[in-house]
Amino acid sequence: MEVTFKVYRKDPEKDGKPGRSNYTIDIPEDATVLDGLLKIRDEIDSTLAFRASCLRGYCGDCLVRVSGRARLSCVAKVTAFTQKAPEISLDPLRIVPVIKDLVFDWDAFMWNKIRAVQPWLEPKEPASDGENLIPDAAMKDLRKVMSCYYCGMCDEGCTVLPVDFNFLGPAALTKAYRFAFDPRGKETRERLKILEEPKGIWDCVHCYEADEHCPRGIEPTKRIIALRDLAFKLGITNEKVARHHKSFAASVKESGWLDEGRLAIESEGLTNIKGLMKLLPIAARAMARGKAPIPYLHPKRPGADKIKKIFEKGEQETK
Amino acid sequence: MQEFDVLVIGGGASGLRAAIAAKHAGAKVALITKIHPLRTNSGLAQGGLNAPLGKGDSPESFAEDTLLAGDGLCDRDVVRTFAAEASKEIIWLERMGVPFNRNGEGRIDLRPFGSNSKSRTCYTDDRTGHIVLQVLHEQAQRAEIPSLEEWFVTSLVADGNSCAGAIALSLRSGKLDSFSARAVILATGGFTRLYLPSTVSLGTTGDGQSLAYSAGARLMDMEMTQFHPTVFPRNPALLITEAALSEGAVMVNQKGEPIRLAKGLSREKICLSIHNAMQNGGGSVSLDLRPIGKDKLLSRFPQTHELVRGLAGLDITKEPIPIRPVAHRSVGGIETNATGETSLPGLFAVGECACNGLNGAGRLAGNTLTEAVVFGRKVGDAAAKYAKTASKKSFPSAKLSDEEKAITALVSGSSSGGDSSGKIHADLGRLMSEKVGLIREQAGLQEALDRIHRLKQRYRALRVRNTSRIYNYELTTYLELGSMLTLAEIVAQAALGRTESRGAHQRADFPQKDDRNWRNHTLVSLVQEEPRWDQKPVAG
Amino acid sequence: MKYAFYPGCVSRGGCPELYPSAVKVSAKLDIELEELKDVGCTGAGVLPQYLSDPINARTFAKAEAMGLPIMTICSTCQGVMSQANYRLKADPEYRTKINKEYLSEEGLEYKGTTEVKHLLWVLFEDYGIERLKSLLRKPLKGLRVSPFYGCYIRRPPEAITPTKELNRRKNYLDELIEILGAELADISGKGKCCGFPILTANEENSLAMVGKHTGEAKEKGADFMVTPCPLCHLNLDGNQPRAEAQEGKEIGLPILHLPQFLGLALGFDPGEMNLKRHIVSTQPVESKVSMLT
Known part of the structure; x- marks a missing residue:
């Protein structure tokens, strides 16, 4: 069948401006996008740059956007994208620095961020000469996380990265999960401290886009939430977040529901004059509209004592 | 120029393990690799890695199975060392974070696999290579080993009669640079891309074997390439781990009749059974995984399930999958001893690119990754030790400019009359599969040699049209094809020379094993621009 | 058509305009609301699961006892409750544990039958678009x-x-x-x-x-x-x-x-x-x- 590949081009050795080349090629019905790209590079335009390695969906190297959607070109069938017209478009990911054509900067996109979470186990001192004795259930969860082939689709789907490219992103944070929850590692608290730095777990908006984008069902968002819950349990070290969470929890614990006015003030910190001043115009605007909740005059809900009990019990159990 | 004690070329499991070991031994180490370590061919290994950890198992039994699979060409001492050290390395991997599947006691579970006589294959579902590779990469980062990624090594550099480093091209910057090292470790993987289809990644093109050969080091038993029996034969082929057979899958012929296999057959024997069934019945053979049971299939073979569905449109829980033997692993390679020393001082080799006497004429299923970690450590240690005692080498500075000129001459920008690296490779891959494949015979091998010569002529007429230097994949593909053509001729010649059938080398015209004449290794090296063929008897 | 109404904190706190407009619109549509008063905040994705799941299970149990599905007017409440409900329904062991440890003292038990629906879903899935159209003025x-x-x-x-x-x-x-x-x-x-x-x-x-x-x-x-x-x-x-x-x-x-x-x-x-x-x-x-x- 004849299909036209419309491919994003950029040549750093020429003017470096983005453009597009169209190649019409004859490929078999069951051809993958990579089959087509390899044919183009070999027979039509040898300057075309794109990456590929494993050829069969194991490794993630060949991630491109095929007609808008992030896909591994080696397992994406061309016919899945040509129902309407015999053409497909190929582009690099949306939020990455492009080096040449479809080759983008994986270091900036993902590897450097993974490196930043100190992606290795610091093993505990072994109790014996043999292997660690661990139930398979604990290992199964880690195997699931490690089925990640670093394709970056979670980062491509992330809500935060388009507004802040320096956010560590779901791929790196999911990598961090694998160490924080490995019973063989020794420094969970230290690790969480790194993850709680700005651009880390607390910058995640837990929008679940990553879970929808992950082709392996690893559920990166849930991994990040698990890291946050663990931080909550062990004591949050990010001061701002700690204040916010403490206030939120205290408010629900004491009254059954949320005191938003109090939350806003306590999140900034009661002694943080500059932060509190910043709240003033917001409060003033809200007050003028008759909508600012009045802090600390927050009526208890009926049944609040029952909620408090749940808190006390939950807090007890996690100790 | 950058200077190191030990330069490791290749970012797969062997290279990472060697780099970690050399670093722990106190050497200044760098890793240089043409693709990111997590994208290397090691990640494709599925079934597991062997270690004699089971209660009724022993290093002796493990050694025995390895020797049997090697079909008389193994070096016994190397095999014994390997079998004795395997468990320690697997425990190390476990400690460093490999989440091996566990048994009810919480110990590493051992699956039956291939022709191992005991259950001794440690595994992480069907993603063992991918996960072991990650842990090695993690530990390499923990050891703060600099990793030069997307650097393509174009040549090894010698100082007199010893290896002094390498010259490499950065894909990203397009610039050549020189790397001086007291010891160089090649860990570049196999050359199975000589064959199409094959089970390997795009870059498994025998770069290391070709670099070593060009630098004067000896290659050994190059006629030995293992085919894998249970492969869905599209191009690229999709391997279904042999663990499926051990866990209950059955092979059926076109009529749906089961093909009975004796227990514990080697890969080579299973390949031949399939081959015969296809010849006799004139039809296809399929692998029926359904007897394993749906739950176990989904929990233990999740990746196989996903990829077969994605690429073949077939569901392993519902239907049999067509299979045939496909080229899988290089068994021959750069001749080394147990600590990875090649015939060229200062040059070491480890893993699939090396041939150290462990695998003989055929590799035991599940030994590849164990080999990578056991010998990765040993060779890393040995190279670090060598680097400590070796005197500082002088790196001939003219080499860099010579290489620059050579590359510039290649990149002419002019067209090559419609021919291309891809076309030559396609012809080579088909030729190798047909004439130098699972079954060989004299006339076919001679024809193959003739045709390889013609392919080489076509190659010499070829020019690289792409004149840019940044991510010039036409250039790297061209260089890889050069390596493959060099090796193809050696493989065909070695296969022609070995007039017997043994392990991975099966001759239709010499169907018997000939221990009297052929308990010998085939050796070849480049002497004054010509191959010199030689033999050496099997040690032990 | 009747729901146990879970208005959420913000509809009366930070967005006090929301609660009355939701109540008025529901009345107009003839959707009867019985407000859940004696229940807690969903946790809003801020509280950890080990605290918010019991609180939400308690809410579900109360609605279950009333024999009514829950209606929300907040995507966040909806999401957090849907996720908790998913876990509680999918894993009876987990539900039993929560019941035993957190709800039994109050004489409550969540059997896993409560539906939680945002007003937006109610319109499409329960109320009917044709009926809605007929009321557009x-x-x-x-x-x-x-x-x-x-x-x-x-x-x-x-x-x-x-x-x-x-x-x-x-x-x-x-x-x-x-x-x-x-x-x-x-x-x-x-x-x-x-x-x-x-x-x-x-x-x-x-x-x-x-x-x-x-x-x-x-x-x-x-x-x-x-x-x-x-x-x-x-x-x-x-x-x-x-x-x-x-x-x-x-x-x-x-x-x-x-x-x-x-x-x-x-x-x-x-x-x-x-x-x-x-x-x-x-x-x-x-x-x-x-x-x-």
């Missing part, structure tokens, strides 16, 4: 409206869109805009995060998101944006002036709550829907609506 002709869902009413899939059929939930708001006679001003970020959850941790990013989504709607010619999530509203409306300052652009996009939007089409006047309470002036919307017949 003032189709919003000529108004261009951008949808903004709030993450938790779209994801995660196992809790929110567990079947192919229910995948349609991702499009309800788009559909509703056209059902109410308005024009859809589609935006790429309609299913993304508004930035509210990181207002404390990273205000700059949070405001950048506000600027991005409201700015895009403005560029697409929207008269206003409608959201079923009061937390999104807090950020998209309440922090829009700060987002304008940070991003250095004027936006001025009114943000309406879902019940307010419904209310206008049902013939309520803007005053009854408390539009004056918003931070970004709704004056242009009000005058356009007043021109409609």
Whole structure:
């Protein structure tokens, strides 16, 4: 069948401006996008740059956007994208620095961020000469996380990265999960401290886009939430977040529901004059509209004592 | 120029393990690799890695199975060392974070696999290579080993009669640079891309074997390439781990009749059974995984399930999958001893690119990754030790400019009359599969040699049209094809020379094993621009 | 048609205009609401699961005892409760544990039968679009409206869109805009995060998101944006002036709550829907609506 590949081009050795080349090629019905790209590079335009390695969906190297959607070109069938017209478009990911054509900067996109979470186990001192004795259930969860082939689709789907490219992103944070929850590692608290730095777990908006984008069902968002819950349990070290969470929890614990006015003030910190001043115009605007909740005059809900009990019990159990 | 004690070329499991070991031994180490370590061919290994950890198992039994699979060409001492050290390395991997599947006691579970006589294959579902590779990469980062990624090594550099480093091209910057090292470790993987289809990644093109050969080091038993029996034969082929057979899958012929296999057959024997069934019945053979049971299939073979569905449109829980033997692993390679020393001082080799006497004429299923970690450590240690005692080498500075000129001459920008690296490779891959494949015979091998010569002529007429230097994949593909053509001729010649059938080398015209004449290794090296063929008897 | 009504904290706290407009609109539609008073905050994704799951199980048990499904008017409440409910329904052992450890003391037990539905889902799945159409008094002709869902009413899939059929939930708001006679001003970020959850941790990013989504709607010619999530509203409306300052652009996009939007089409006047309470002036919307017949 004849299909036209419309491919994003950029040549750093020429003017470096983005453009597009169209190649019409004859490929078999069951051809993958990579089959087509390899044919183009070999027979039509040898300057075309794109990456590929494993050829069969194991490794993630060949991630491109095929007609808008992030896909591994080696397992994406061309016919899945040509129902309407015999053409497909190929582009690099949306939020990455492009080096040449479809080759983008994986270091900036993902590897450097993974490196930043100190992606290795610091093993505990072994109790014996043999292997660690661990139930398979604990290992199964880690195997699931490690089925990640670093394709970056979670980062491509992330809500935060388009507004802040320096956010560590779901791929790196999911990598961090694998160490924080490995019973063989020794420094969970230290690790969480790194993850709680700005651009880390607390910058995640837990929008679940990553879970929808992950082709392996690893559920990166849930991994990040698990890291946050663990931080909550062990004591949050990010001061701002700690204040916010403490206030939120205290408010629900004491009254059954949320005191938003109090939350806003306590999140900034009661002694943080500059932060509190910043709240003033917001409060003033809200007050003028008759909508600012009045802090600390927050009526208890009926049944609040029952909620408090749940808190006390939950807090007890996690100790 | 950058200077190191030990330069490791290749970012797969062997290279990472060697780099970690050399670093722990106190050497200044760098890793240089043409693709990111997590994208290397090691990640494709599925079934597991062997270690004699089971209660009724022993290093002796493990050694025995390895020797049997090697079909008389193994070096016994190397095999014994390997079998004795395997468990320690697997425990190390476990400690460093490999989440091996566990048994009810919480110990590493051992699956039956291939022709191992005991259950001794440690595994992480069907993603063992991918996960072991990650842990090695993690530990390499923990050891703060600099990793030069997307650097393509174009040549090894010698100082007199010893290896002094390498010259490499950065894909990203397009610039050549020189790397001086007291010891160089090649860990570049196999050359199975000589064959199409094959089970390997795009870059498994025998770069290391070709670099070593060009630098004067000896290659050994190059006629030995293992085919894998249970492969869905599209191009690229999709391997279904042999663990499926051990866990209950059955092979059926076109009529749906089961093909009975004796227990514990080697890969080579299973390949031949399939081959015969296809010849006799004139039809296809399929692998029926359904007897394993749906739950176990989904929990233990999740990746196989996903990829077969994605690429073949077939569901392993519902239907049999067509299979045939496909080229899988290089068994021959750069001749080394147990600590990875090649015939060229200062040059070491480890893993699939090396041939150290462990695998003989055929590799035991599940030994590849164990080999990578056991010998990765040993060779890393040995190279670090060598680097400590070796005197500082002088790196001939003219080499860099010579290489620059050579590359510039290649990149002419002019067209090559419609021919291309891809076309030559396609012809080579088909030729190798047909004439130098699972079954060989004299006339076919001679024809193959003739045709390889013609392919080489076509190659010499070829020019690289792409004149840019940044991510010039036409250039790297061209260089890889050069390596493959060099090796193809050696493989065909070695296969022609070995007039017997043994392990991975099966001759239709010499169907018997000939221990009297052929308990010998085939050796070849480049002497004054010509191959010199030689033999050496099997040690032990 | 009757629901156990879970209004959520914000509908009476930070967005006090939401609660009364939801109550009025429901009455107009003849949807009977019995408010759940003796229940706690869902946790809003801030409280850890080990605290929020028992609190939510308690809420579900109370509704179960009333024999009613729960209706929410907040994407976040909906999402957090859907996720908790998914876990409690899917894993009877877990449910038993929560019942035993947290609810039994009060004499409560959650059997796993409560449905939790946002007003938006109620309209499509229980109430019926034809019935809704028959009640429209003032189709919003000529108004261009951008949808903004709030993450938790779209994801995660196992809790929110567990079947192919229910995948349609991702499009309800788009559909509703056209059902109410308005024009859809589609935006790429309609299913993304508004930035509210990181207002404390990273205000700059949070405001950048506000600027991005409201700015895009403005560029697409929207008269206003409608959201079923009061937390999104807090950020998209309440922090829009700060987002304008940070991003250095004027936006001025009114943000309406879902019940307010419904209310206008049902013939309520803007005053009854408390539009004056918003931070970004709704004056242009009000005058356009007043021109409609």
